[in-house]
Amino acid sequence: MGREDLVIALCGNANVGKSALFNQLTGLRQTTGNWPGKTVEIKEGILYYRGKYIKVVDLPGIYSLSTYSPEEEVAEEYILKNKPDVVINVIDAAHLERNLFFTIQLLELGVPLVVALNQVDFAESEGVFVDVLKLQRLLSIPVVPTVAIKGKGLKTLIDEAIKQSEKKRITTIEFGKEVESRINELVGYLPENIYPSKRFIAIKLLEGKELENVADEAKEKAKDLALSLEKIHGEPISFIFTSERYSKAEFIARETTELKRPEKKIREFLDSIFVSPISGYIALLIIFLLIFGTVYQFGSFIGGILENFFTSLREPFLALNLPYKEFLWNGIIEGFLGSIYVVIPYILPFYFILGVLEDSGYLARMAFLTDSAMHLIGLHGKASLPLFLGFGCNVPAVLGSRIIESKRERELTCFLSTLVPCSARTIIIMGLVGAFIGFKWALILYFISLFIIFAIGKIAQLVYKSDSPGLIMEIPSIRAPSLKMVIKSAYFKLKDFVVYAIPLIVAGNALLEILNEANWLTPVENFFAPLFNDFLGLPSFSVIPLIFGILRKELGLIMLAAFSGTANFSSVLLPRQMIVYSIIILFYFPCVATIAALFKELGLRKMVFIVLFEIIFAISIGALANVILKIFML
Amino acid sequence: MSLSDLNEKEKARILKIQGGVGLIQRLMDLGLTYGAIVQVVRNFGRGPVIVSVRNTEIALGRGIARKIWVEKI
Numbered sequence: 001m002g003r004e005d006l007v008i009a010l011c012g013n014a015n016v017g018k019s020a021l022f023n024q025l026t027g028l029r030q031t032t033g034n035w036p037g038k039t040v041e042i043k044e045g046i047l048y049y050r051g052k053y054i055k056v057v058d059l060p061g062i063y064s065l066s067t068y069s070p071e072e073e074v075a076e077e078y079i080l081k082n083k084p085d086v087v088i089n090v091i092d093a094a095h096l097e098r099n100l101f102f103t104i105q106l107l108e109l110g111v112p113l114v115v116a117l118n119q120v121d122f123a124e125s126e127g128v129f130v131d132v133l134k135l136q137r138l139l140s141i142p143v144v145p146t147v148a149i150k151g152k153g154l155k156t157l158i159d160e161a162i163k164q165s166e167k168k169r170i171t172t173i174e175f176g177k178e179v180e181s182r183i184n185e186l187v188g189y190l191p192e193n194i195y196p197s198k199r200f201i202a203i204k205l206l207e208g209k210e211l212e213n214v215a216d217e218a219k220e221k222a223k224d225l226a227l228s229l230e231k232i233h234g235e236p237i238s239f240i241f242t243s244e245r246y247s248k249a250e251f252i253a254r255e256t257t258e259l260k261r262p263e264k265k266i267r268e269f270l271d272s273i274f275v276s277p278i279s280g281y282i283a284l285l286i287i288f289l290l291i292f293g294t295v296y297q298f299g300s301f302i303g304g305i306l307e308n309f310f311t312s313l314r315e316p317f318l319a320l321n322l323p324y325k326e327f328l329w330n331g332i333i334e335g336f337l338g339s340i341y342v343v344i345p346y347i348l349p350f351y352f353i354l355g356v357l358e359d360s361g362y363l364a365r366m367a368f369l370t371d372s373a374m375h376l377i378g379l380h381g382k383a384s385l386p387l388f389l390g391f392g393c394n395v396p397a398v399l400g401s402r403i404i405e406s407k408r409e410r411e412l413t414c415f416l417s418t419l420v421p422c423s424a425r426t427i428i429i430m431g432l433v434g435a436f437i438g439f440k441w442a443l444i445l446y447f448i449s450l451f452i453i454f455a456i457g458k459i460a461q462l463v464y465k466s467d468s469p470g471l472i473m474e475i476p477s478i479r480a481p482s483l484k485m486v487i488k489s490a491y492f493k494l495k496d497f498v499v500y501a502i503p504l505i506v507a508g509n510a511l512l513e514i515l516n517e518a519n520w521l522t523p524v525e526n527f528f529a530p531l532f533n534d535f536l537g538l539p540s541f542s543v544i545p546l547i548f549g550i551l552r553k554e555l556g557l558i559m560l561a562a563f564s565g566t567a568n569f570s571s572v573l574l575p576r577q578m579i580v581y582s583i584i585i586l587f588y589f590p591c592v593a594t595i596a597a598l599f600k601e602l603g604l605r606k607m608v609f610i611v612l613f614e615i616i617f618a619i620s621i622g623a624l625a626n627v628i629l630k631i632f633m634l
Numbered sequence: 635m636s637l638s639d640l641n642e643k644e645k646a647r648i649l650k651i652q653g654g655v656g657l658i659q660r661l662m663d664l665g666l667t668y669g670a671i672v673q674v675v676r677n678f679g680r681g682p683v684i685v686s687v688r689n690t691e692i693a694l695g696r697g698i699a700r701k702i703w704v705e706k707i
Contacts, residue, residue, distance in 0.1 A: 064663035068656050097688040098665050128689075235668070236655055242662040243669070250688070277678045368693045372681040380695060381682065469657050470695025471682050472664070477691075 004046065004055040007082070008161055011075060011106065012090035013099055014061035015361075015476040017118045021090055021148035022058040023488050025158075030492065040074040041402075049158055057084065063098070065105045066238065067209075069405055079111060080196065086112040086165035088157065093123035093130050093145070094477070097246075097253035103139065104245045107173050110197035112164045115143040116157050121150075126477065127260045135256040140171045149482045172199060175244045178232060182206065182225040189218040207238055270478050274365050284369050287362075288388070295349050295392055299423060303345040310337045327513060335509025338552060339502045339593075342393070346423045347497060350392035351490040354385075354400075358489070359481035364473055371471050377457025380404075380471045383413045387453075390420030394590060395497060398597040406468035412460050414601055415610055418590040419456065421449050424553035428585050431557050432578050436570045441579065449586050452621075500600070501593035508551045508592050521547075535619070536580055537626040539564075539572070549585055551592050556585045576629040580622050588618035635706065638683060638699035640674045646704035647671055653701050661702070664692055672704065 012018045022030075026045025043058040059078055060071035067073045079087060089106050091099035106113055117130060136143040142160040146153035174180055186202040194201050194213075204211060205222035206229075226237045233240050273279050317329055357363045363385060371381030382404050390397035397417035404410040421429065426446075434442035515521050521544050529540040541563045549556030560581075561567040569578060589611060590598065598607040640646055648670050651658045665688040666672065675691055676684040683699045684691055694702075 064659075066659050066663055068659055068663075095688075095690045098690050101663070101665070238655065238659055239662060239668070242659065243667045246662075246665065246667050246670070246688075253688075275676055275684070364693065368676075368682055368684065371693075371695060381693070469653065469701075470697045471693055472660060472695070472698060473693045474664070475684055475691040475693050 003053060005052040006086070006162065006165060007055045007057065007084040008047075008158075008165075009057045009059055009079060009082075009084040009087045010090055011059045011079070011087055011102075012061060013063055013092065013095075013102060013474075015474060016061070016090050016092040016095075016099065017148045018058065018061055018090040019489075020482075020485055021088075021116065021118065021146070021154070022056060023485070024148055024151050024154060025056050028488075028491070040070050042074070042078065047158070050162075052162070054158070057082075062102070064102060064242075065109075066242070079109060084111070086114060086161045088114050088116050088161055090116045090118050090148075093117050093120045094126050094128050096128070096130060096257055097249050100249035100252050101245050104173050104248055107139070107141070107171055108200050108203055110171075110200050112167060113141050113171075114157065114161045114164050115139065115141060116148075116153075117143050117145045118148050120145045121147050122477075122479065129258045129260060131256045131258070135252070138252050138255060139173075149485055173248055175241075175248070178229065179240065179244055182229060186218065186222055186225055189215070189221050191215075203241070207241055267478050271365075274362065274478070275368065280365075280369050284366065291353050292391065295346065295353070296423070298349050299345040301345075303341060306341050306344065310341065313337075327517065331510040331513035332506060335506040335551075336502065338509070338555075339505040342424065342552060342554075343494070343498060343502075347393050347396065348490065348494055350389060350396060351493045352486060354389065354396070354493075355486035355489040356481045357385075359479075359485050361476040361478045364475045365478070367471065367473060368475065377416070377454055378461030378466060379409055379413060379416075379457065380406075380468065382471065382473065383409060386413050386417050387420060390417040390422060391426075392423055394418050394420060394422050394594040395501060395597045396493070398594060398601055399493075399496070401601065406466075408464060408466065409468055411602060411606065412457070412464065414598060415460070416453050416457055418594055418598065418610060418614070419449065419453050419587065421446060421586060422553070424591070425449075425586055427554045428557045429582055432560075432569060433582050436573075436578060437575045441575075445579070445582055445586070448583075452587070497593075500596055504592045504596050505551055512548060512551065531619075535626070536584070536622050537630070538577055538581060538584075541572075542577075542581055546581075546584060546588065549591075550589050553585060553591050556581075576626065579629060580626050583625050584618050584622045586618070587614055587621065589614060635704060636700045637672065637674070637685065637694070637702040637704050638677070638696055640677065640704070640706065642674050642677050644706060645671060645673045646706045648702060648704055650703045651701055652703070653698075657698070657701075661698070665690065666692070666702065671707070 010018055010022055022043060022045065025047045030043050030045040040060055042060070045056050047054040047056050057078070059075045062069070062072045062075055065072055065076045067076060087106060089103050091103060103115060117132060117135070120130065123130065132143050132145055142164060144153055144157040144160055146157055148154070175183070183199065183202050183206065186205060187198045190198045190201055201211065201214065202222075205214065205218065206226050208226060229240055230237055274283050314329065317333070318325055322328065357366070367381035367384060369381070370384035374380055374383050383401070385403065386397045386400040389400050394417055397420065398414050401410050401413040401417065404413055429442045429445050433445055524547065525540055525543045528543045532538040532540060532543055542560060544563055545556050545559035548559040560569070564572045566572060573581070595607060595611060598610060602610075637646070648666060648668055650668065651661060651666070670687055673686045674683060675686050680696065682693050682695050684693050
């Protein structure tokens with residue numbers, strides 16, 4: 001953009017209300033971008049305030065700048081390279097000590113800094129009262145109490161941020177004597193105008209960070225000094241600095257907070273139900289069932305209304321005097337309406353529920369409860385959420401796997417979530433096998449697909465060794481979710497999905513329609529027919545519906561009716577063929593939108609691997625099922 | 635003894651953490667530094683545990699909790 005007058009970066013721990021603050025400041029005008037080379041999102045928005053265009057940048061939620069995770073690296077790199085005019089450090093008033101640990105690291109950076117002391121109302125209900133003036137004095141930077149979800153204190157915050165951006169300020173938080181004397185010694189070896197400050201570079205050098213633009217002499221000196229500190233403390237230098245910062249944070253938190261008797265009885269009671277060995281799992285099961293029930297009820301209800309409405313549009317459209325109207329309808333409009341038909345009834349409610357789970361703090365408890373179960377397939381508790389989302393739609397599942405830090409687990413979760421029977425696949429299982437063979441068989445297929453996810457997870461665990469020691473996750477306090485936040489987060493997630501998936505579905509639909517009109521699908525059918533007939537025992541007319549199913553899986557059923565000439569499938573397919581067909585649909589190919597999501601998260605190579613694997617896997621298992629079923633059925 | 639051996643509501647001081655520098659650093663960043671006081675909030679006897687440290691609650695996989703050596707106080 002480049003026309004902004006000021007750049008503000010928001011920085012802070014996870015679960016402090018940073019996103020709420022960002023949403024309040026920037027409204028609905030936001031863009032999400034990836035930091036070059038990393039799958040870390042940085043959100044940007046514009047705030048027009050007192051005649052100024054202010055660019056607000058939301059950096060990832062992190063606990064430290066130790067740069068052990070990509071998020072931490074990105075946050076530090078952003079501040080050092082893009083040099084925002086001012087950084088707002090959002091901290092959670094209820095968890096002051098841990099948050100101040102990070103504030104201290106930001107102070108070391110020497111950038112203009114303002115603290116937003118957020119969720120003060122919540123902290124007070126937990127019995128934590130913070131002395132703002134004293135905190136401001138001890139940190140020697142402005143501290144503004146805020147309640148971001150209610151928009152309280154934001155004007156003062158931005159005013160302070162603008163003021164601070166005009167000042168050149170170096171605040172130093174002093175460490176203990178041993179450390180401090182060594183920092184000062186090293187500073188003498190550094191040039192005057194080094195960015196951001198001599199002190200910061202000296203600390204980084206002592207911590208053992210590789211830095212360019214620093215003389216070898218200073219690097220050597222830093223090594224010696226670090227070694228002498230390690231000798232005194234008997235532990236690695238980075239631990240010494242962490243302990244030093246925490247003891248500072250502990251001191252400041254103790255000086256500025258007053259603990260009164262908390263009124264958190266209700267929260268404790270809720271946790272005693274949700275996080276306990278028996279009632280916790282019962283509650284989890286009930287919540288799962290409620291979610292599925294609601295989504296399917298809502299989905300089929302709204303879906304039905306939408307379908308009737310869309311069908312009623314067809315006749316009037318075709319009556320219009322337009323060139324190529326048949327192609328326009330079948331090729332373009334139907335593709336678009338078809339994707340709306342999935343998005344509104346099934347994906348939107350899922351995102352909404354996800355928002356409620358996130359905002360209430362239940363998600364973290366769900367990860368805690370499912371950790372042991374996830375271990376069985378080589379994953380940790382955090383993976384249960386994406387896998388669970390997969391039952392609604394694989395796309396949010398793949399995108400949702402981002403919450404997992406470890407690369408291996410993230411990739412494995414993406415992979416496994418493309419095998420989860422999503423709502424479209426459920427429609428097919430129910431509409432074909434359930435309706436024409438029996439509910440029992442539909443259930444069997446459902447369990448087979450769950451078993452296969454389990455088995456592939458097990459195998460992947462052996463082939464692709466774990467790089468993660470296990471679950472490490474903050475458990476935020478449980479609270480009533482804010483409806484406004486939930487709606488906003490659903491809106492942004494949906495926007496992400498729509499922008500990404502709908503053009504692909506529409507384009508794919510148009511392409512297939514062109515091929516169909518040009519009669520090019522017949523050679524495709526003829527080419528695959530022998531494989532289908534001999535290997536899978538399926539009739540030739542099932543080839544094209546399966547190709548359509550790549551766009552949206554449920555087309556595999558709709559088109560099957562079109563190409564077989566009847567919706568009474570029992571007159572054209574044997575039970576065995578229905579089962580084999582459903583198995584192929586379950587595994588053969590993630591749909592176009594999921595493939596796009598895989599490409600976004602994993603890159604081209606891994607996406608192609610997953611797609612090829614699933615094609616081969618689906619054909620093999622379909623062929624196997626054909627052989628077995630031939631013995632037992634017709 | 636290790637953190638995973640503590641019962642719910644018991645308090646302890648962290649003595650040492652076994653593991654790679656990366657893991658220890660991550661735990662320390664969350665407040666689990668040497669000498670820090672922790673209280674066990676949830677321990678079902680298997681699976682992960684939840685500890686309270688520096689007024690925040692953190693869930694730790696059992697494998698990790700086993701690597702954190704503590705003395706009961």
